[in-house]
Amino acid sequence: MDTIANMFSQLxxxxxxxxxxxxxxxxxxxxxxxAVLKNKGFVTDFKTVTTETQKYPKILVTLAFxxxxxxxFNDIRRVSRSGCRVYIGSNRIHQIMRGKAEILISTSQGxxxxxxxxKKNLGGEVLGEVE
Numbered sequence: 001m002d003t004i005a006n007m008f009s010q011l012x013x014x015x016x017x018x019x020x021x022x023x024x025x026x027x028x029x030x031x032x033x034x035a036v037l038k039n040k041g042f043v044t045d046f047k048t049v050t051t052e053t054q055k056y057p058k059i060l061v062t063l064a065f066x067x068x069x070x071x072x073f074n075d076i077r078r079v080s081r082s083g084c085r086v087y088i089g090s091n092r093i094h095q096i097m098r099g100k101a102e103i104l105i106s107t108s109q110g111x112x113x114x115x116x117x118x119k120k121n122l123g124g125e126v127l128g129e130v131e
Contacts, residue, residue: 023058
């Protein structure tokens, strides 16, 4: 099961359903992606929640809305999948961006947005894109 694609689907579905908060599965990579989404304004807040009845912790994500009804992002999708990995060098990041809202890249220095990766001259795996 792809936890990143699952998280993206949960965020998109909860936003289109008008929910303010959603629980997603816990992983360090999901936390890193949510930190980038929070810095870019697509997510208001997130925190790890553990209860005595649950074996594993969950992440409670508070979604960001533009006008109390319109979600801060139109679409969020997974680019690099387990069957077809997509990697990009720092010299090609501007070709991939092409005015898109944000591209999430997993680099050797952690998960970051495309603009930050370009500034640091880093390439990596394209995890997803947010429009």
